[in-house]
Amino acid sequence: MTQAPAQSSKASDMTDKSDYDHTPPTTEQKLEWLRVMQLIREFENRTMQAYQQAKIGGFCHIYTGQEACAVGTIGSVNHDDPVVTAYRDHGHALARGMTPEACMAEMFGKIHGCAKGKGGSMHMFDKPNWLFGGHGIVGAQTPLGAGLAFAEKYKLEVLGEGKKKVTLCYLGDGAIDQGAFHEALNYVSVHNIPVIFIIENNGYSMGTAIHRHTANADNLISRGQSYGIDSIEIDGLDIVDLYNEFKPFAERCRETSRPGFVDLKTYRYQGHSMSDPQKYRTKDEVDTYKEKDSIARLLSQLIESGDFSEDDWKALQKDIKAQVKAAMDFAENSPAPEANELYTDVYANPEKNLSPTTEYNHGLNNPLL
Ligand SMILES: Cc1ncc(C[n+]2csc(CCOP(=O)(O)OP(=O)(O)O)c2C)c(N)n1
Ligand SMILES: [Mg+2]
Secondary structure (H helix, E strand, C coil): CCCCHHHHHHHCCCCCHHHCCCCCHHHHHHHHHHHHHHHHHHHHHHHHHHHHCCCCCCCCCCCCCCCCHHHHHHCCCCCCCCCCCCCCCCCHHEEEEEECCHHHHHHHHHHHCCCCCCCCCCEEHHHHEEEEEECCCCHHHHHHHHHHHEEEEEEHHCCCCCCCCCCEEEHHHHCCCCCCHHHHHHHHCCCCCCCCEEEECCCCCCCHHHHHCCCCCCCCCCHHHCCEEEEEECCCCCCHHHHHHHHHHHHHHHHHHCCCCEEECCCCCCCCCCCCCCCCCCHHHHHHHHHHCCHHHHHHHHCCCCCCCCCHHHHHHHHHHHHHCCCCCHHHHHHCCHHHHHCCCCCCCCCCCCCCCCCCCCCCCCCCC
């Protein structure tokens, strides 16, 4: 595998982006982003209702407000570039192409969920769509992101298979001081691992504002830079700007086999989880961010450019409502797992017939494997 470049060449890499300039997004791309962002919003609104009706159990974290982050970054890479994230993961799953049916059934704890109902809201996995969770321990996905990227690099450089890939590893601002994250940053820089750590910086870690939980809160990219990692800040509320910044950044990480660090500034409209009285912020603050809403912003750009009309928007909203309603019905009608599912998918390969990679004696095969 290739050796790390000298520090001086890394420093120059940080400023030279010219080779990775790219064309701006097409109208088709923007229309697709609008569709997926609206799908996530509607899906999340219905998720909240279902949670309040006790159809969904366990922890549940809503992504409303942050849609442009997952859609814009995932929309900048290839479908077979690995993605791993934290527990606020419904948006990433839908942006990656998981069906709303599989996602909602997972939350309902039903057998047709992506993890057969055994993971729930925080553990969306979808191997065919290169989504590796959904992780509930803050920061735990960061060494996993390094490992996923390492595996792809190893396949290419040592086994001579596959192709150049870049892994997207998302984390919240509350995860940036986890020891595991700093170990991962150090490791990927030393070994030239092409993973991008995307901090979805929504300004809060549960009820604690960022300046109260981390030092140097206005300069998070200094964390990445201190490990010699190319690091940028991006406005996560404008999906077109986000794409224009992120796409060449991701291509550069892929081509040079270097890691990246992105402080992606965003905001969540709902509480931390479904049980959060939100005493730590004002309604005015939330309203200020809602005025900058990423869906409304893209919609008005498309209407102004004449690529979309108010009637098109009404039709799209109606279609999406019907699609999410169908997913709710599907989840409702999907059966609960049998009790013997408790014994499947637990260990990777403890013995024959207990592994998802071999035949089962009991339980259903995971449809995604
Ligand atoms: C190691 C660990 N410590 C504490 C928790 C409890 N916890 C769950 S979410 C969370 C806040 C994380 O905030 P952030 O990373 O900013 O993500 P966001 O919820 O804003 O998306 C905390 C402290 C946990 N899950 N794991
Ligand atoms: Mg946060």
